Amino acid sequence: MTEDSGMKENIVCPFCGCLCDDIALSVVGNQITDNKNGCSISQAKFLNHHDDRLAMDSSVEELVKKAAEIIVKSKRLLVYGLSSTENDAHREAYKIAEEVGGVVDNTSSVCHGPTILGTQESGESIAALAETRHRADLVIYWGSNPQFAHPRHMSRYVRADGLFIKDGKKDRKIWVVDVRKTISAGVADKFVKINPGSDLEIISALRAIARGKILDVEEVGGLSINELTELVEAMKNAKYGVLFFGLGLTQSKGRHRNIDAAIRLIQDLNYDSKWSMMPMRGHYNVAGANKTSTWQTGYPYAVDYARGYPRYQPGEYTAVDMLVRGEPDAVLNIAADPAAHFPRAAVKHLAGIPVINLDPKQNMTSLLAKVNIQTAISGIECDGAAVRMDGLPLYLKKVVDPPEGVLPDRDVLRMIYDEVRRLKK
Amino acid sequence: MSKQTILTNGRVYDPMNGIDGEIKDICISDGKIVERVDGSAKKIDLKGRLVMAGGVDMHSHIVGSKVGVGRAMCPEDHRKDPVPKTKHTRSGVGYTMPSSYVIGYRYSSMGYTTVIEPALPALKGLGSWEELEDLPNLDSGLLPLFCNSMITFNYVKEGDPSGLAAYIAWILQKVGGLGVKVVNPGGTYAWAHGVDLRDPDGEIPGWDISPREVTRGLCQAVESLGLPHMMHFHPNNLGRVGNIETTIAQLDSIRDIKGHGGREHIAHLTHMSFETLGSVEGAGTDWGDLASGGLEFAKYFNKNKHFTADMGQITFGPATTMTGDGPFEFYLWQLTGGKWANIAVDVELAGGAGIVPYTYSPKAAGNSVQWAIPLEFALNVDDVWRCIMSTDHPNAGPFTKYPLVMSWLMSKKQRDTWMEGMHKFAHERSTLPTIEREWSLYEIAISTRAAPAKILGLEATKGHLGVGADADVSVYDVDTTKVDFAKDPDRIIKTFSTSYLTFHHGQQMAKKGKVNASVNGKVWSVHPELNESLWTRINKELEVMMNDWYSHSFYNYPVPERYRAPLEQKIPVDSTSVPA
Amino acid sequence: MSRVGVEALLTSGRTLKQGRAMELGKLGPEYLKEVAICEMDKVTLEALGLDEGDPVCVETLHGSVLVTSKIDRRAEPGIVFIPCGPYANAVTGSDTENTGMPDFKGVSAQIFGAKGEKVLNVKELLKQIMEGA
């Protein structure tokens, strides 16, 4: 049981990769009545957590049995999701996949998977958010719209004053590089508009110029050589630069090649200055999903257990590819909505196979799922650990009790695992 | 009913109790070594096989943020080394950065039962505790880093040793740490300002203090708190030709610090392969000038008894370098041109920890000399109790190469064989080819069991087989009266690669190298108790500093009980004498 | 539906309201209002002969979808935007080029006016996908 009414402070917001931990909630009885400090998404998340819950058509125990039967019957189980639940749930999910020789993939395959592929080519100079606030005199958002996707990213970490950046508004320059003038571009000090799909060429050109190469062209991706040279000069002259990049870079043409090029550019800039970079992780614990998967299996996502040991291959064991090939004959989906976020061809296969869906709320996937199990919301109705976009682990607190009879993902998964073991005997 | 086992007819090497190859029985009851067991005890006749206490590895990077980043960015490291699940064990992958379960299993199958993670960014402590729950069959502990933290600098600058000691006490308690790690003090921080600070007497930008002062301050703080493990120390200027001078200067600079309760050793120096690079007389500090500093350092070591050291032995082949010394890794990357990761960590490691995959080649001039350094050192020390075998896993090579390292230490024949194809610099720039000494099994037992347990302050229960010790026992399938290890180095490797039996807390973990258990061990944390006024003061001061400097709240800094309780073994320390 | 289309590059991404609406209910009217839209510049909308709020049909190689038109004052001709969600995904390809990541950004599309036609709700859209239309 949680303590009674009152003010709860230093609560972590379990929505986006910023994991703001300064949320102050008023709780009356088992009801959150006010959210101080949270952005409007955070408000919606905390104040409406009771609404729109996933309906269950029988008891959790019955549903767990059904789920286990589906899993045991399947020959090729896909376990998917995980980025909007806490770490212990991930660990239980891997156990199930390992037990039945299934595949486990998290949502990073459709967000920052290419970032991981880029780091596997080149490494990465990884930034930290406190360091950004204290030191960065130049911050670039590339293919990322923080004002919408990470509403407090700028105000908490970038526009805020720091130890060596006394006035975050004056002493720090913010650039936005994007194909369209986003709301974030509107509040930046500089907007660099580039042609769609030209990121790779532009980054490569920047790197070449930074290395003193002469380019025999007039413009690259919509930017003149002069403009590019100016950008490079400013980047080299920055004392401490940080590149934040979003799906505009990972999801567009070039994908991991874009990231690889960006990594190399940032690494090179360390000869002249200090530069680091950070992917703008979307779901609050997608970074955690990569981390837990990596320590248990050696690999951050796209893991297949068919041979009794983990194998890794994006493009093969990634969820979209698996579904488009028509490979899985059952899906265990945890805290994600693939039906809403996958391309049509993948959803079509998903709709034709038994789906077990664990989520606090209803969504498009729950419409096509065979078994829907409502679970507690991590960070509101149960505790757990999550990982911020810069790798900082934070403890999510339980603030109020979950609806009657509703369990955390980790408990439901443990029950499914036990039942699978029992059925397999 | 208590669980009892008796291991009869083992040939026991137990240096802490002065036992050097005697046939003895080992009695186990409820996870402890006891005087005797009753008739109902399970009896295992070892038929003269070699028995030692479970191995204690005091410096091996097994969990945490940089291990994770390293694993994720190097799938090629694990692909060729898959580990299937079994009835008793989970699956995973191996090689230089094995997955968590596999680390536990591979140590078990080698007869190791205690392994310490020597570099924890304290603010990421939660992640390491989570990971330890998935790292079975070992007792463990974490050493938080204090060397590039602005909070440390603040107290050093203010001349407030009590504040510094209290900060350490607070972190060890709140995050759950076993001791104090110091890596390139001030140098990593300076790098965040774009400053390459390698001189211990240089200035840490903006603080008006030097690495020397930080090192002294931390060393003094550890002694004033009376922590069981002394300062665990990786000095400035790592991995540079001629850095033996810096290393010795830094050790000299703490020599006068009084050990707590009169103890002799006040620092543990890490990985010789990287810390004691000499240079050819009269030459400079280019890689072409590299010479072994192993002998020179052994002489210093024999004369100056205030510290202990580990080898960090290069083993050749693939390795992954990872250290809180970010600028060193940047430098190494410039030599390799391959992958490089750097992980900036807020206020505590602003410049960042670094990771660079590296393959050591016996044909390479530099690598071959670096290989010779720790061996030359270890074969010239007069006190093996201060000299620990390690590979600084995975920096100089994976821990699975320990048997190979043992063979180099125990067999001149083996060293000669390896040196045959090696770069000529290993011959010309070290005295290794002329060294006849071969370590005995007793010395191996000291260096891999008794001594590390003692240095860690865990000798009451670890590193020996006396009554009251934890029943961590490794049995190796060899009759030492019938083999001459020095003449048969392959036999050394075979013997120590897989134990015949490994017991951890009295429970069998592995048999003939096959792991048949997957259970959580304990994780030690030290809890220095401060007097009340100092505790109140440090909480107030840290709240202000953390809320100003970090990007998350002071209140969210501690690792919650729920992640620690299942594993944690608290070691209380009375530090109330530290003045407020 | 008008047969005269406008060529544009379709891109998708998050919006604040879409994020908020997700928390209010992914099957509810709020969510529909925030993700079943296509943002474009004024000129493009005028070229289609539409007023803001009229339905448009967005067609790509991978399929077509009906959404409500919306003006984005910052936008320029040539690029249109659908917030990430089921409507954007109904017209994105599934080839990941061996990366796991489909082409969510920068798909070439044709936009047609679709006055008088009805934008499907999430349930109807799903049904349409399942039936393979």
Ligand code: SF4
């Ligand atoms: S920015 Fe992200 S983590 Fe912070 S309050 Fe808003 S939704 Fe929550």
Ligand SMILES: [Zn+2]
């Ligand atoms: Zn180390």
